Amino acid sequence: MGLEIKLLRTLQGHQAAVFALSPAPQPDHVLSGCGDGLVVSWPLGEGRQGRAEDSESLGVSVVSESSEGLGGSTPSPDTSPPSAPASATSLATSNSPSSSTPPALALASASSSSSSSAPASAPTPAPALALARLPANVFSLCWIPEQRQLLVGGMHGGVHVLDIERPGEGTTSARIGREIRNLGDGQWPVFSMLHLSTQHQLWMARGDGTLLIWDSRDWTLLQQIRLSTERLRHISLRPGGSAHSPSTQIALSCSDGRVYLLDAQSAETMQVLEGHLSSVFCTAWSPDGTRLFSGSRDARLRLWESDAQGRWQLDTVVPAHNFTINDLLMEPRGRWLFSASRDKSIKVWDAKTLKLLKVLEKPRHDAHTRSVNALHWHEPLQALISASDDRQIKVWQLEETGS
Secondary structure: OEEEEEEEEEEOOOOOOEEEEEEOOOOOEEEEEEOOOEEEEEEOOOOOOOOOOOOOOEEEEEOOOOOOOOOOOOOOOOOOOOOOOOOOOOOOOOOOOOOOOOOOEEEEOHHHHOOOOOOOOOOOOOEEEEEEEOOOOEEEEEEEOOOOEEEEEEOOOOEEEEEEEEEOOOOOOOOOEEEEEEEOOOOOOEEEEEEEOOOOEEEEEEOOOEEEEEEOOOOEEEEEEEOOOOOEEEEEEOOOOOOOOOOOEEEEEEOOOEEEEEEOOOOOEEEEEEOOOOOEEEEEEOOOOOEEEEEEOOOEEEEEEEOOOOOEEEEEEEEOOOOOEEEEEEOOOOOEEEEEEOOOOEEEEEOOOOOEEEEEOOOOOOOOOOOEEEEEEEOOOOEEEEEEOOOOEEEEEEEEEOO
């Protein structure tokens, strides 16, 4: 079987690097978090059956009168936290006199980026909505559908819990949610979050190496575990279980070069995986939970498998990229593993054999021009979504072919 990949569309409008992607409240949208502080809900269109031009590019323009506060330089997710503790930041949905309502964004035709006027026959643009704004980088997002709450993790620490069903005080738009809580002390960045719906728990990976576990029903802190003195970068939940290793596990990748495997019920450390030569940025599990993949600043992709005693062992090391592997994503059916890198490329691997199938990079594809930071799979569209330092979000269509 072959694999064909086409670019469906490019979403533009952020004024800095895009670091986070997440499912959205609307099933035909995706959320993005960015160095400009905005969290935006993007419509993804009608998909492969509803678009005659697969390569159609959709631009986004800010329609507020002023873009003040959106631009400026953007530190990378590796930027060290401030030397002095910063106060916990609040979203622009609060009643603070210094905050401003996030601008509404609108999708425009591809020609809008180079021309001030669109053809008269151009279709009405679909809205892309700004749901929240922080005064610093947005590094992580978590949508909790059963509670209709959006969690936003930022550069200056803490996680903002946003009720998007109700507008914030002092706002006039129902698109702007109300902040319920601010979790954290405002000192360390939060790079990743995981919500365990059956346990009503939020697991938060913090930049000081601490894991925080919150009760998502009333947002009380349940546990605070110091796993390392280095940054915790990513959290992922092992799907299901196996005969050799039936217990549910959670993988936390860390800048100390390790992957910590914790019991999802007790949060006790079950095993520490060592082998990477530098900071481990990401992990991904096979759908059956029998294989674990990890990606690192050493540009290596590592495959771990469990033995008969349920202990994880290093199986394969692949020199996958030229620079840091920022994110890994497993296609839900277990066909493909995607890797995103600072070398500006996205690579598609056969998830069973780790054979390289495709490389999405310029000039062969209309790919990203800077570091690719985040990946997301959109199941309704059967599409891969990528986000980059080039301020763009790209939507890719994948199809298996007979050849």
